[in-house]
Amino acid sequence: MGGIIGKGLGSFMTKGLEWVPKALGREPAMAAGWLRSALKRLPNQEQQTFRQLWRKVALEGEQVLSRGEREALRGLFIRLEQVVREPLSPSLKNSLRADAREYYKKLYPQFARILEDFREKLPIHHRRPLQYAQLFPADDINAAENLTMLQKYVHQEINSLWVRFRKAQPNPTADEVKQAAEIIDGYFEPWYHRVDDPPGLSRTAGEASEAALRELRRHFPGLE
Structure with missing residues (x-):
């Protein structure tokens, strides 16, 4: 993916696209990570069609695509633009959590074995929760900077804070979610990427x- 993105995809961009060009205009590895996660939001048939056309571009170049194939690929980019702005379904959240765990093992191979042996005790935490992925349509929710390993009991403490936040802010803005995540990070970073205290x-x-709860209450009135 990264190699194709690096060559430029201007010919496949079309009017009305906002988030897809932003995401794919980043450094190739980051753009490829976004595309992997974004494609999961499409139905299986659309994913398969995209991958077939993408593979053809990778192996033979975009000039070999027929007019119909070019239009199909443009249409799939339009579909991506739509789905990245929609909330994630429960099944998609589970799929992205599984992907996050496998990616984390590659990022931190020193933890790969222990993550296999202690799956329930060492969850992978999304610093900006999956619940709010649609608020950050140009960001890869499974990007390295959004993932950390935690002990289960620490994860439960953080989750309880997000539950309170959701009740007080049922329709938060992206900036509000960023602010809440930064506050929580500020208090819990010592436990990030650790298997012990x-x-x-x-x-x-x-x-x-x-x-952290006291600080969240100062910024978000009504948070209990």
Whole structure:
């Protein structure tokens, strides 16, 4: 994917596209990650058609595509533009969680074995939750910077904060989600990318959760 994106895809872009050009205009590896995650939002038949046309471009170049194939590929980019702005279904969230876990193993091979052995005890956390993927249509929800490994009990503390946030902010903006994620990160980063408790901490994960909750309440009135 990255190689094709690097050559430029201007001929497949069409009027009305906003987020797809932004996503694919990034560094090839980042653009390829976005495309992998975005394609999962299409029905299986559309995914298959896209991959067939994409493979043809990769092997033979875009000049070999027929007029009908070019129009089909443009149409699929339009479909991507639509689906990346829609909330994720429960089954799609599960699929993206599984992908995130496999990607994390590649990012941190030193943790690959322990992630296999302790799947339930070491979840992979999305710093900006999957719940809000549609608010960031040009971002790969499974990008490296959005993923971290956590102990299960720490993940539960963070999830409880997001539950409170959702109740207080049922329709948040992208900026509000970013702000909440930054606040939570600020209190829990010592536990990120660790299989054990960090040494020398002045507070427990429960105390970090209480401190994060106090700050969230200051920024988001009505948060209980």
